[in-house]
Amino acid sequence: MRDLMGIMKQAQAMQEKMATLQRELDTVEVSGASGGGAVAVTMTAKGLVKGVTLDPGLMNPDEREILEDLIVAAVNDARGKAEQVAAERMSELTKGLPIPPGLNLF
Template sequence: MNFSDLGKMKQMLSQAQAMQGEMEQKLSETVVEASAGGGVVTVRMNGRKELLRLKISPTAMGSTPDDLELLEDLITAAVNQAGQKADEAMKASTANMLGGFDLPGLG
């Protein structure tokens, strides 16, 4: 391996680190929203899958244990749906950044 090859490898590593930083920034800025139960429960999550907001409609407040169990199920469903949307947003963002270049483990 010569100095030219080492220089190219160092440049590629530097570019990869810059892309990783850009991806982290995009994940923080990407916001997805999902709801369950016809909007009874709505969650907002960023691309890093951090829950930003949980909104529960006043109509969800029931008085029986079954109502509480249903509300818990709706919250779970909304959070899971938001997580899936965050994954999809990340994949789309990664594909755009890589310009069609496929890296194993990123898609």
């Protein structure tokens, strides 16, 4: 019974740390870019896009599809970085805990 109480305390502490981490990820910002920096996207580590910056030279109506592709690429770049930051923070949080491989807590 003593072990069960210890596990319950660990679970409660982890739950509190997870809630703190989730709030923190709302404030961590990452940037992604494409086209050699011609398009940049800023988002939170939870994936909320905060801003898009475009090089004025890209504002050619005849090249709209290129610009659209660059925006998608920049968003995907930022999203990958956001996922990496979230995974790193989660790894710090769960270090030393017996969590099965492949279990995604997000």
